[in-house]
Amino acid sequence: MTSLSRRFVLKGLGGAALAIPVLPSLLSATEARAQAAANQKRFVHFFTEHGSVWGANMFPGDGAVADRMTYATHEIRRSPLTAAVAGGVARLSPVLSAPSDRLTPALVAKMNVLRGLDIPFGIAHYRGATLGNYGANNADNPLSAEVRSIGQRRTVDQVLAWSPEFYGSAAGVTQRSVTVAVPDPYADAHLSYGYANPSAGTGAITNIQGNLDSWTLFGRLFPNAGTPTPTRAPIVDRVLEQYRQLRNGNRRLSTEDKQRLDDYIQRVSEIQRRLGTTSASCSDVTRPAVNNASLGNQPGFATNPAEHARYYRLLTDILVAALQCGRTRVAALGLVSGTHDFSSEVAGPAWHDDVAHPAQDDATAQRRMVDAQGAFFRDVLLDFVGKLDAVSMGDGKTLLDTSMVVWAHEHGSLTHQTTSIPVITFGKADGALRTGSYCDYRNLVRRPKLYGSPGELSNERYGLVMNQFHGNVLQLMGVPRAAYQEANHNGYGYRPRANMMLGDTNNTISTASAYPEAIWTAAGEMLPWLT
């Protein structure tokens, strides 16, 4: 993709082009450099439910291993990431394939494929765990129940959102983070979690309700788009004063009442900050003409992969503009199976039964899963990072160069499998992240014993822990370890206790056996080959 023209027209909307007049060229070179000079890293996380893509379909072939080393408890490997091109298609793996003019060598060079990162306990479904809140899981085994009880943590997007080191004054930022996900009716099934009082870092861990409506997303990121600049002072100061007078007044309140008032006062203070910040750029952004919610009402939408991609691009296009304009620097996107599954054959509840689960040992279901995940990669993720890479920051870097974009599945190569959760990254985190690698962190001699049939199961191996990757995200974004320090390891988030048995067939594998102490000792380090 070439550099964007004066009017940044985001296409790909089935003929109904979305015109967002947000242009690199509207940002003067000085302005762009000024933004880049500060800590202007961005973090975007994509989460897709299930997974269940066999290793051979998800990951590049072993190919020429360039580096081997012993790390923690075992040998790990790295290969340079190179796409094979044939028939106009660039291919890293069956899922990681796209037309060669989109999955270009330059883009591949800004990409990593990570294998061998595990969630260290049994899972059924989770969303929050993909970003570090292991407590947001619904597996039915003692360890998972224990993790639900005492393993609740902020998700890393929320750590970033409220990190002074990451955000500084948050000037011009309208949303510290956005959570783009189906508004799940249940509290344990969300993507993002934060403190009740995130600024103070106090209170219970609570879910953050997502939203998949593109116009709602636009309204949150560009709240004043199309409206004249207000001439009156906002009332937020006086609203805040009402809360403070109540909090500090003479009327009887319990200690917990006051705590909740404190929490809410912090929320109103955030509104005050936002209204007090100015954003000169991107003031003429207009709302896209099409709301993605309207697409879902079309007949046949459920089995129309092209429309599914369009549905999500209506969201990611807005996100590109918001990242470019500095309206936010953190986003978490959770995409849901069953509704927008990029399948022309199976949809709705049948997706779960006919694809997600059978994919582990049924070739047809596996093919459908590969097609679906491949379509997401090609038509949504690659489209998104390509657009980021087309935005020049004015100092030789692109918006993608300053960003870290992550795509992670919910499960490993078998549904509900905890090992080797696929992690794909794009972007260089403003130079902090080394890219262009396929890193295989698995211990090839340590196998799990889990339910299921032979076949793909025989390919599963224990590896390193996702806690290390989550900690790496924070390190790459400039968050000091003190902001998330755990008592019993240096990675991020909850560490299951050592003597609990994992939910394997014979209940014979303890967490200490699967993930020895050396792995947790290493969890505070950057993963090899990422820096």
Added chain:
Amino acid sequence: MLKNTLLAALLLGGCTGTALLPQPGEEGPGPGSDPLSKTQFQCTSQAQPDSVPLRRLSRTQYVNTVSDLIRRANPTDATAILAALAPALERVPADARVGAPGERRGGFSVMDQSLQQARADAAYELAVAVGRELTSSPARLGRLLGTCATDASTSNDAPCLDAFVRSFGRRVFRRPLDESEVTLLLTGTQTAPVSAPVVADVVGLLFASPHTTFFLEHGTEPTSSTPRLSGFELASRLSYHFWRTLPDDALLDAAASGELLTDAGLRAQVDRLAADARAARAWAELFSEWFALEELEELNGLSTSPGFIAFAGADMPNANTREAAISDVVDLVQWTVSHGGSFSALLNERRSFARDPLLARLYGAPVWNGVDAPPSPASAGRVGLFTRIAFLVSGTADTRPILKGARIRNSLMCELIQLPPGNVAAVPPTPSSTATTREVVEALTQSSPACGGCHTQLINPMGFSTENFDALGRERSTQVLFDADGKRVGERPVDTRTSLVIGTEASSEGAADMTRLLDDSGRMHSCFARQYFRFTAARVETEPVDGCALAELETAAQDGRPLAEILKLPALREQFGRRSFR
């Protein structure tokens, strides 16, 4: 002896489906400690339970409140104003359903007390938008404040604004404002000449106030740890309990006069509130969430799939069918409540409330006009709640007996059945071209001890009982079998005969027997009591402190008292009029 034998059998089968039994180390009596007992709750304590700290309005309550305030502030333009505010109202985040610890599904949105940034943002933006809309023209300003705001004189502007703050503020805050609050609202405000922006700011401040978005309860007895609520605090509790919105003037007046704090005054208001049509809101919310109606799949998602087209035939669902199926259940609830029906009546009501032509056809009944007595389906096979379309459809061409059974056990009987361990659920039933769904499910789940413990005795039989209805809720005696391309390849008889474990084990011919056994057992009545308690208290019960409230609801439901009467019971309890400070 029978009960112990039965429990032992279940546990040997690997199933702890009676999770509400006291667990080892827990003290009894707990719910369901005797599998043969009809009652699960005991009244042993009259202590005041802990209050939910600084409870906020739920999304439903908040949206109702804002909407009703606008209707009262400007009845003439309310429709246009609410239309203009629709995007801002839409941005108020949905509440998550919060259940009891250990429950993975269930619970009520009113129990979500999280204070999210998006919610604070939406509340602020909505308050500002309300102010702007209510004052967007001289006419609207006049309707809000009266002619004193729009006449030529400026000398009356300050008292005009002051009077508005006091009168409209009383409605918004659900109590009179004290002088300090009036002063705070008008501080920094240019009161003369009064202008639309000034009034807009004041309205915004009223709507964004903590007194509007939270239930602020200070109590009336400063030294008591469980003081009585003030009349206005009680009025709010009553109004949101019955109507899910703010008090009307009559209720506020009863609070102001002190009448509400008398037994007779309270009972009079409770009777009035319960009889009001607005009480339907609470019932609809309670049963919609208890029955998890929002989880009903879209029914037209496979409308272009050859297999589903072949299955549905002339009954292809459309974009309205899902909502129609939900409305059928909601209307059932409303009809039962408004016509003096009991919980058992709701369970056994077989008439169709389908206003949608397709849904009515699926029922084999005429379209209901929403007013007259609902029509009965042609077939006697429609026996009650479990044969309603919303409890039968799956969104695919295949029924889901496991999910149907688990839903009855988990949600409707309040028995928590553990999830399958690890990846044991990795092979869901696959539709067959040679076997019925029941046969497929039996082969998959009842052949191994690991699965059979729960499935054979607790889950599957409940789901098999309604297998004489297909995945669109059409009655059938045989199951038509299709191949993967949607080609009809066979037909096999369906079998609804089972052995049901509901306290004791009994044979069942199908849905009618299951409904009767459940009704006789009182299990769903007890579950209803538990769910209704959580819904109205916005918290999970704590026993024994809540035992009396639960036992009262359970007894009323099992005794067949009208649901409309049961709605009143919590509001008439002594604890309802108090809060705790601990």
